[in-house]
Amino acid sequence: MSIGLGLIGYGGMGSWHAEMLREKLKDITVEGIWDIREEARQKAKENGFKVYSSLDELLGDKNVQLVTIATPNDWHKPLAKAAFEAGKNVVCEKPVSLCAADLQEMTDASVKAGKLFSVHQNRRWDRDYKMVRSMLESGIIGKPYFIESRVLGSRRVLFGWRGVKKEGGGMLLDWGVHLIDQLMDMIDEKVVSVGASLQEVYADEADDNCKVTLTFESGLQALV
Ligand SMILES: NC(=O)c1ccc[n+]([C@@H]2O[C@H](COP(=O)([O-])OP(=O)(O)OC[C@H]3O[C@@H](n4cnc5c(N)ncnc54)[C@H](O)[C@@H]3O)[C@@H](O)[C@H]2O)c1
Incomplete structure (x- = not known):
């Protein structure tokens, strides 16, 4: 049906x-x-x-x-x-x-x-992400203590409503949620602390430079 x-x-x-x-x-x-x-x-x-x-x-x-x-x-x-x-x-x-x-x-x-x-949350099936995930699972690079995951745009990445705060604009809500979701999918541990820094570099009001740090139970840290 x-x-x-x-x-x-x-x-x-x-x-x-x-x-x-x-x-x-x-x-x-x-x-x-x-x-x-x-x-x-x-x-x-x-x-x-x-x-x-x-x-x-x-x-x-x-x-x-x-x-x-x-x-x-x-x-x-x-x-x-x-x-x-x-x-x-x-x-x-x-x-x-x-x-x-x-x-x-x-x-x-x-x-x-x-x-x-x-x-x-389609980026759980991205090829690059799946490769990293399977490398971690296979143990060939040992146990990680720090993971960095990033997306770089150029010029003004936030166009239209993506640059307007009340419409849910900003990089944290645009790309950030994908990268954080990948980490939560990949690391089978609870997050015990979160830090974030949101900046407007070119954008007028929404974050176009966003950094998030996550610390997991075992001490593993991740920077998005
Ligand atoms: N999963 C992904 O990889 C991915 C990629 C791009 C965008 N998105 C998400 O998809 C959503 C749309 O992004 P986009 O890039 O297509 O934006 P867009 O601006 O290209 O399209 C949004 C459309 O929604 C319409 N719209 C606005 N308000 C509406 C309403 N109240 N009722 C009906 N239609 C309305 C607009 O007229 C426009 O055609 C966002 O939430 C964005 O985060 C996800």
């Missing part, structure tokens, strides 16, 4: 989701797309997808069992809650929320609705 999927947000990532689902996952059917921008709706139509006339129409579609959210970060919580209230399962883009309290609200809403809730 095919699962019907409604996609919210047809920008860079949403259009990628739609294309990948159509090409590669035959047991999921993209039922349709909702985006607040006319231009994005037009593009979705041109690419052969059904476009809803409103969010309510998507959420009211009985063929949609699963909603994927690929909007700017500040919209993840209200859209996920609306989807749960409409009785849908949700896959949300990263960062799932802007803070832990928001994530708790979203999780509570999914439990109340009895629906599944997951986050698209």
Whole structure:
């Protein structure tokens, strides 16, 4: 049986989701797309997808069992809650929320609705990450005491909403969550302390230079 999927947000990532689902996952059917921008709706139509006339129409579609959210970060919580209230399962883009309290609200809403809730943390399957992980697991480099994981952009990496704080902009929420997630996936220990330094170098208000240090139970340290 095919699962019907409604996609919210047809920008860079949403259009990628739609294309990948159509090409590669035959047991999921993209039922349709909702985006607040006319231009994005037009593009979705041109690419052969059904476009809803409103969010309510998507959420009211009985063929949609699963909603994927690929909007700017500040919209993840209200859209996920609306989807749960409409009785849908949700896959949300990263960062799932802007803070832990928001994530708790979203999780509570999914439990109340009895629906599944997951986050698209796709970089757990990156080839470079998987190579490092398997080297650590095999023991060929011994037990690490310090791990450094970094992403470097150039010029102004934060464009559009990514440079606006209240929309969930900044490197910590953009790339930081991927690298922290990889560490949490790879190191089977609890984190006992966290430090962070967020700077605006070129950006006006959101961190475009972010450093996070994590110390694990065994004393292992990681710098993101
Ligand atoms: N997992 C990954 O590797 C990865 C990569 C890129 C982006 N993302 C995530 O995907 C999300 C979208 O990023 P993007 O790069 O596609 O941004 P984008 O700006 O290219 O696209 C966002 C789209 O959402 C639409 N939108 C905004 N508010 C909306 C609302 N309330 N309802 C419906 N549509 C709305 C916009 O019109 C736009 O078309 C972000 O959460 C981002 O962190 C994840």
